[in-house]
Amino acid sequence: MCLIHKNIAFDTTELSFVDIQAQFKAQFSTLPAIKDGETVLSDSFNIADYLEAHYPESPSLFGGxxxxxxxxxxxxxxxxxxxxxxxxxxxxxxxxxxxxxxxxxxxxxxxxxxxxxxxxxxxxxxxxxxxxxxxxxxxxxxxxxxxxxxxxxxxxxxxxxxxxxxxxxxxxxxxxxxxxxxxxxxxxxxxxxxxxxx
Incomplete structure (x- = not known):
């Protein structure tokens, strides 16, 4: 919903529990996660912080x-x-x-x-x-x-x-x-x- 809020186009990939670590090269084992260019990160708040910093022209998720x-x-x-x-x-x-x-x-x-x-x-x-x-x-x-x-x-x-x-x-x-x-x-x-x- 954060991506929808910021009007960022995205594709989704459905992952099984047993595939998460392999998909992200064992960097983490939980979802949600995003890959934006070469950047890969997980945790909802970390993702929101990243989107705020890298897409400042889009509607804010925090409002300051x-x-x-x-x-x-x-x-x-x-x-x-x-x-x-x-x-x-x-x-x-x-x-x-x-x-x-x-x-x-x-x-x-x-x-x-x-x-x-x-x-x-x-x-x-x-x-x-x-x-x-x-x-x-x-x-x-x-x-x-x-x-x-x-x-x-x-x-x-x-x-x-x-x-x-x-x-x-x-x-x-x-x-x-x-x-x-x-x-x-x-x-x-x-x-x-x-x-x-x-």
């Missing part, structure tokens, strides 16, 4: 130094949801993976959690869902006062939180858009239209 600090806060806040999302949907995610990714995903995640994916989700889902919804209250309160997290128009702060929720809603069988509060849902739907080009 103060906006960048706010974007960094929302970046970290969105990351704080990842643990809850894993506990809500870890087995659902596994079930949606391509077969060639399943062994890697199961072994790496079960090593992290020291339990089976099935047990992690079934034993932790309800508590994690409650914790996530509690964290989301701050978003509802914030969006009751402004159309977007960044103000009148969406920027990085919106995209990083939206992307995190999109991940959850695209993978979980137990967490649906109906669970989002009114202002959050309106905000989410607005960004969804931007992301899908509708």
């Amino acid at each position: 130094k103060k906006g960048r600090l706010m974007a960094l806060f929302f970046h970290e806040w969105a990351a704080s949801l990842h643990s809850d999302i894993a506990k809500i949907a870890i087995f659902d995610i596994y079930c949606k993976l391509k077969d060639r990714d399943k062994d890697y995903f199961r072994s790496s995640r079960e090593k992290h959690f020291q339990d089976s994916l099935e047990n992690v989700q079934s034993n932790s889902q309800e508590l994690a869902k409650a914790d996530l919804l509690k964290k989301m209250r701050v978003l509802e309160s914030y969006l009751a006062k402004t159309r977007y997290l960044s103000g009148d128009a969406p920027m990085y702060s919106d995209y990083i939180v939206y992307g995190t929720l999109k991940w959850l809603l695209s993978t979980s069988n137990a967490f649906t858009g109906e669970m989002l509060t009114s202002h959050v849902l309106n905000w989410y739907d607005s960004l969804d239209r931007i992301g899908t080009g509708i």
